[in-house]
Amino acid sequence: MSDIILEINHLKKSYGQNQVLKDISLQVKKGEVISIIGSSGSGKSTFLRSINLLETPTEGQILYHGQDVLAKGYDLTTYREKLGMVFQSFNLFNNLNVLENAVVAQTTVLKRDRGEAEKIAKANLEKVGLGEQYWKAKPSQLSGGQKQRVAIARALSVDPEAILFDEPTSALDPEMVGEVLKTMQDLAKSGLTMIIVTHEMEFARDVSDRVIFMDKGVIAEQGTPQQIFENPQEERTKEFLQRFLR
């Protein structure tokens, strides 16, 4: 079996006349941690949302373990389950407590029995640093950093093959950013496949296997963190980085 989980070929996405993604190809290997950086409006979120089919690509191909997920008749259930997503705005169920947030998809989508689902949810909440004292809390009683860690525990609880993160720390107060990045760093070390849109350049440099710089709907440059941050080749990469790294 190939260790390539995802193969994206010539992906394009337009909104009306506005072509936001202009021919993007990317292969993602099992265990790989990929950071996507780039200016506002370059298409980073649209790319992530197209990968997990929250948006329907206008053109192109997405192969999941070699299977074309856009082909007629392909059953998307597994694909959607196996790609977790963590958003800037948490997207927790605000009427459910912390534990329930991490349980509900397991019992409804995966049909796990309640006992097992709770056990898994608790283990993942512990893993992200949320012990028993938090399990009965409602999201409104948590800090942003805690909410984001619940969202991560929830994503982990359905056994994803990869998790896509869209600026998971940009809605957080500065003092909460570190705890979420630390959690993500631990996940990266544990071998989880991750695609992370981020403006946290230091994090991208320390944690990624590969960094992708997007500009105006294309992958303008990609490489190891060292290549991108220390020796960028493209003028636009250099300009972008100069705005972030001094």
Ligand SMILES: Nc1ncnc2c1ncn2[C@@H]1O[C@H](COP(=O)(O)OP(=O)(O)OP(=O)(O)O)[C@@H](O)[C@H]1O
């Ligand atoms: N649902 C939509 N309908 C129409 N246009 C959209 C839609 N979503 C995104 N766009 C447009 O696509 C372009 C890329 O947006 P996108 O959100 O992917 O950028 P981004 O790189 O994630 O930016 P940011 O760093 O600000 O999050 C923008 O010009 C945006 O206006």
Ligand SMILES: [Mg+2]
């Ligand atoms: Mg975005």
